[in-house]
Amino acid sequence: MASSSHGPPEIAMELHALNRAKLVHSFRQYLKASSLPLFGFILLQGGGEQSRYCSDHVPLFRQESYFAYLFGVREPGFYGAIDVSIGKSVLFAPRLTEDYAIWSGKIKPLSSFKERYMVSLVCYSDEITEVLKSHYRGPGKPLLYLLHGLNTDSNKFSTPAKFEGIEAFQTDMTSLHPILSEIRVLKSELEISLIKYANDISSAAHIEVMQKSKVGMKEYQLEMIFLHHIYMHGGCRHCSYTCICATGENSAFIHYGHAAAPNDRTLEDGDIALMDMGAEYHFYASDVACSFPVNGKFTDDQRLVYNAVLKAHNAVLSTMKPGVNWIDMHKLAEKNILESLVAGGILVGEVDSMMEERLGAVFMPHGIGHFLGLDAHDPGGYPKGTERPTEPGLKALRTTRELKECMVITVQPGCYFNDVLLMPAMENPNTSKFFNQEAIERFRKFGGVRIESVVHVTSNGCENLTDLPRETWEIEAVMAGASWPLDSETIQKYKSTSSSSSSVAPEAPATEVST
Structure with missing residues (x-):
């Protein structure tokens, strides 16, 4: 995938052809194992433009992720079919009226879609029935494998394709979803290169937010800096999710930034800022969170909590490899945070006993991370037959699988002081x-x-x-105007200053603990 210093990287559309080939291979293995005939079409319906309620305002379209994975089509209104027997793919484009060329631009010929999206054939969407029936290679009524299944992150179902004339086909709505979800779990080199680019531009945008953060600004101004950077410098028109720009008490709320809490607080001296924002490039996501002091200097308390989270983050990264269980990584992060809170005098007692009582969930109620790809919360976390844990903290895990090579997953430990969780735990005789x-x-x-x-x-x-x-002294250096990565002189200056600062608050006397 070529990149340029003058703009974002070019898109290698063979990525989607390889994704289709991977699906056909896995699907044919499934059919053989199930003693089913190797005939039929995999059929997906792409996303369609939706106006805002009853108005004619149409928000910027973003393709449905499963369809994007297989076909890479950025336009709305398409269908895509893959012939299971021979692996050839067909796109069905909407038939546009002449008015489109007046209001929205030139109407592209079907040949342009065939070339751009590297498919075998392109027809109009009102020809689906005719084309699929004429290309069916099996006996009897033509068979369609449609996408329908549960997303275990959202608890919503994918929508199977619908079109006029579908009653002329047999339909299977159970086979495709688990297979397609599973092959999305392991990423190809081309996918990883897109994810890395989205993360590179997101990382650079977060650094600009740190450097321009000032007391008296609004949270939404930090959001604006991030959005401007990823679009201006990265060509990223979409974000992977709603931006979280939380400062002060707002940073205790995991998904702050929604319409009812719209990143509108004024930054105050002494605030900690929690920024969780990620760019999306050619459908592929990033998901990046960082925390820093609004005024550029960590207090002892901020340093204590921050280093507790950083210790957990680094412990997980140093342990991750194929075969490691994700529940164990969550518990490792919890244990490191609890150990730091004990060292800082916030908690007292045996950490192992705290783990038995699931005290870590009071400070980190969310899971340690999640799959990432075409969605910030990519599917495949709980394959069919896998049960979700029910214990506090663990029940929030978006997967409990063992790690495999080529998985892309986030590591996101956190430590929050939220009364909704703290007060019951402080009143519970067990905790x-x-x-x-x-x-x-x-x-x-x-x-x-x-x-x-x-x-x-x-x-x-x-x-x-x-x-x-990530280190507190690195953040302070960058917020003071140093370029990232730091040069040797800056490292020596800030690291030596940091080493003379206490990273934890004084421990409380063991005999004076209120219960």
């Missing part, structure tokens, strides 16, 4: 004994810290695709 309530009171309005990186699982470890300052 109240672990709290230094005087110290906890100091953190009631602290908010939270999250550090998130996108990680590629390799044959013997992992590769971090996110490139950001």
Whole structure:
């Protein structure tokens, strides 16, 4: 995939041809194992433009992810079919009226779609019935394999294709979804290169946000800096998810930034900022979170909580490799955070006992990470037959699978001080004994810290695709105007200053713990 210093990388459309070939291979294996005939068509319906309620305003279209995975089509209104018997693919384009050329641009010939999207044939969508019936190679009524199944992250079902004349076909709505979801779990080199690019541009945008953050600004101004950077410098018109720009107490809320909490607080001196924002490039996502002091200097309390999360983040990265279980990674992150909170005098007691009582979920209620690809929360976390844990914290995991080479997954430990979770735990006789309530009171309005990186699982470890300052002294240097990566002189200056600063708050006397 070629890239240029003058713009974003070119798109290698063979990526989608390879994805289709991978699906055909897996699907034919499934049919053979099930003693089913190797005939029929895999048929998907792409996304369609939707106006805003009853108005004629149409928000910017983004293709449905399964369709994007197989065909890479950026336009709305398409269908795509793959012949299971021979692997050839057909695109069906909407038949546009002459008015389209007046309002929206030239009407492209079908041949242009055939060349761009590297398919065998392109027809109009009102020809689906005729074309598929004429190309069917099996006996009896032509068979369509349609996409229908549960997304275990959203708890919503994918929508199977519909078109006029579908009653002339047999339809199977159970076979395709689990196979297609599973092949999306392992990423090709071309996919990883797109994900890396999206993360590179997101990392650079986060650094600009750090450097331009000032007391008195609004949270949405930080969001604007990020959005401007990824589009201006990266050609990324879409984000992977709604931007989270949380400062002060808002940083305790995991998915702050939605319409009812619209990134509109004024930044105050002494705030911690939690920025969770990711660019999307050619459908492929990034998901990056960083935390930093709004004024550019960590307080002792901010350093304590931040380093607790960083320790967890680094412990998981150093342990990840094929065969490692994701539940174990979550528990490893929890244990590191609890150990740091004990060292800082916020908690007291045995960490193993805290783990048994699931105290880590009070401070990190979300899972340690999730698959990432065409969606920030990519499918495949819970294959059919896999049960979700029910314990606090663990039930929020988006997968419990063992890691495999070529998986791309996020590592996102966090530590939050949220009364909705803290108060019941401090009143529960099984967990109240672990709290230094005087110290906890100091953190009631602290908010939270999250550090998130996108990680590629390799044959013997992992590769971090996110490139950001993570140590507190690195963040302070960058916020003071240093370029990233830091040069040797800057490293010496800020690292030596940091080593003389305490990374944890003083421990509370063991005999004076309120329960």
